[in-house]
Amino acid sequence: MRERGSRRRLAAALALLGMVIPLAACSGIPSSGDVVTGSEVSQQDPGGAEYIVEGPAEGDNMEQILRGFISAFRGSGNYDIARQFLSSGFVNEWEPRESVLVHSGSLNYVAASEDTMDVVVGSATASVDAAGSYRRFAAAPSTLHYEFVREAGEWRISAAPNGILLSESQFDIVFSEHVLYFVDPGGTALVPDLRWFPAGPTAATRVMSALLAGPPAWLEGAATTAFPAGTQLTSPKRVAVEGSVASVDLTSEALAAPVGQRQLMRLQVESSLDLVTAVNISVEGSFFDIPDPSPGMPQPRYQVDNRPLVLDDGKFGYSANGQISPIDGLSEQVEALSPRAVTLARGGGTAAVLHQDGVAVVRRNSAPVLLDTRPGLVAPGLDGYGYVWSVPAAAPTALRALAFDGTVHEVTSNLPADARVAGMEVSRDGARIAILLATPAGPRLLVSAIVRGTGGSNVPTALGVPVIDTTVPGTDARDLAWIDGTTVATLTATGADVSVVAHQVGGSSESLGAPDDAVQIVGGNGEAGLRVLGAEGLLSARRPSGWQTTQITADVLAVQR
Known part of the structure; x- marks a missing residue:
């Protein structure tokens, strides 16, 4: 976008x-x-x-x-x-x-x-x-x-x-648009929030001021900030930019942060100030000791494998050059379930699978665990905290987050009871969820924060007030996918006319054209990573000139997180 x-x-x-x-x-x-x-x-x-x-x-x-x-x-x-x-x-x-x-x-x-x-x-x-x-x-x-x-x-x-x-x-x-990055409650992911500021010399100052003000109300319970309370820019409250280097001087409240918290502060600043290539952070004009981020600390943009992940002719893995490359320790277990839908966790060690008996979690070199046997379940979601998301298509209010050991957590929401769930996907940071509904008034897209329990439990408890709640052109709601951290793509149709629309979370919407007879869509690494699966099992990929049919076939197109 x-x-x-x-x-x-x-x-x-x-x-x-x-x-x-x-x-x-x-x-x-x-x-x-x-x-x-x-x-x-x-x-x-x-x-x-x-x-x-x-x-x-x-x-x-x-x-x-x-x-x-x-x-x-x-x-x-x-x-x-x-x-x-x-x-x-x-x-x-x-x-x-x-x-x-x-x-x-x-x-x-x-x-x-x-x-x-x-x-x-x-x-x-x-x-x-x-x-x-x-x-x-x-x-x-x-x-x-x-x-x-x-x-x-x-x-x-x-x-x-x-x-x-x-x-x-x-x-x-x-x-111009800028993405601010906050922190999930567990400090394991950066949560993006799209903002708009006038282009020009004040942009960096506006970005930092908004970042220090903390997450917006709609992310309450899903995101926080590493900056100690009261931290502000010092007088004259501006960010100095020379060439491609920004100098950020903070008030003394920042000194209260321990080392790990300071590293997260640095990640927030460097990820949010996309206008520059380097950032110098000080406190009241003096050196502020912030070590380099430790290995494994969160990243602003997670990348997935560029190859499509598919089930084709009974084989599950990454498709390229006419071959299926299996995932060691996982593909065989997934194949044995004859899946209808698959969502793969980051790292490739866990998958949520919809099959004829319900939704199961499959972990590398382990037997599948059946988590949800309710009828009519949609393709399951996964977050980064060890929960599988599951809901019957005909019962949107019956949304559940299921621990890998089978523990059920009911998730409170204000989803309309008279709708059907056409698609559901948790963002890669685990802080937000996008849901496409089929309603009497037509397709409807909702994007909400995932509110989690306090005290470090990270148990999903509720969905927040939607930041997006909008109707989508078409009469047939089919699927949706996260394009990136701030954009969701919907797949809808009116008769034989298929439509893909990109919706910025905190911005405008834009048509991405009409792939032929598409029934499913998955995201990748940005808009160029979008792929759709046609009714006849042929994949199409997003290109600058539109949708291009590939030679890849699939029975199931899997979601990569």
């Missing part, structure tokens, strides 16, 4: 270079819903195109003042030009940094009285809060109210909603 966003911003930047004066920004804030407002906007986009914005002209009427004010949002990094449109009594009251509202469609400027105007926003679609968290919502119209006064004979805005207003195309140019 990062590459696709960069391409969109580059294309838009090239278009802007051909303009002498950019068109006015068109955005607005809805009067209801969970929309908040403004982050500071850079004067330059990632490609270096500078926005030219102008202050008010002598004799401008109310509508010209209002249009100029909205246009200035995308070009005034410190909002100095935007503030020129405000009255002397309101200039210091207006707060542009509460959040950003993103909209599509048109704006209509309507005179409401002799000294007020309304801006009717045709379609507000998303917001970004002050911490960089993006939330998309159902498109809806909204009306914004502005009041005016005359000062020295000129119209100025005396009341306006807080925040920045950007159209979708402007947002794609001005803002």
